[in-house]
Amino acid sequence: MYAAKIFVFIAAVVSASPISSLMQAETGNVLAAREAPKHYSGTWDKFPAKKTWKSFDALWKLNTKAMKAKGDTDSDLTNIKKALQSVGKKYGIEDRVLLAMMMQESHGDVGAITTYSQPDNFPTGGLFQCWKCPGFYGKHGLTLDQITSMVEGGAKHFKENLSHWGNTMEPKSVYPALRMYNSGNVNEKDLSSAPNATPAYVSDIAQRLGGWTD
Ligand SMILES: *[C@@H]1O[C@H](CO)[C@@H](O)[C@H](O)[C@H]1NC(C)=O
Numbered sequence: 342m343y344a345a346k347i348f349v350f351i352a353a354v355v356s357a358s359p360i361s362s363l364m365q366a367e368t369g370n371v372l373a374a375r376e377a378p379k380h381y382s383g384t385w386d387k388f389p390a391k392k393t394w395k396s397f398d399a400l401w402k403l404n405t406k407a408m409k410a411k412g413d414t415d416s417d418l419t420n421i422k423k424a425l426q427s428v429g430k431k432y433g434i435e436d437r438v439l440l441a442m443m444m445q446e447s448h449g450d451v452g453a454i455t456t457y458s459q460p461d462n463f464p465t466g467g468l469f470q471c472w473k474c475p476g477f478y479g480k481h482g483l484t485l486d487q488i489t490s491m492v493e494g495g496a497k498h499f500k501e502n503l504s505h506w507g508n509t510m511e512p513k514s515v516y517p518a519l520r521m522y523n524s525g526n527v528n529e530k531d532l533s534s535a536p537n538a539t540p541a542y543v544s545d546i547a548q549r550l551g552g553w554t555d
Contacts, residue, residue: 411450469495
């Protein structure tokens, strides 16, 4: 898990550099989440309230363009939507939260990059860029089963994270669990403190839930 975090960190740093824009142009596949307009920090209650979260359908409409820009086919999109809804139901996680996490992790690219930890060679990949999760690097036009396997991988990890924070779908659980998902540990006093990961991760996903897209 720790090694996986380092890879997420490297990906974040690399994607912020000009060199990676070149790489991105070449491969079309380096993950580059931009930072949202605002930077929230502090305890969970300093982040956007749940009433700012838009509905799944509204967020779905707002984000489909970005998914298509990553090369997803119409059937990929249909399958992603089905997978987010069925896996969300199965694990008791709101589908809009899974959607916002997926956009943060991979922009919904079903062919998102898989990276490998060294020296043990464990993969971090898929729509949710998670440790030992299935990934289909560079591929599009996947089956519902393939896409569901990626969503399920992320949901399983996140469900574990949620269980440490009261297991509710309220910001008091969701925001610290997102911090844990990204960096493996949580500074409750500042959910934007994550020296070895992506500091703005929770702030950005909260804003994605409010309709921000990139
Ligand atoms: C939290 O999620 C991460 C995935 O990023 C997973 O590797 C880890 O095992 C989870 N941690 C706990 C304590 O549940």
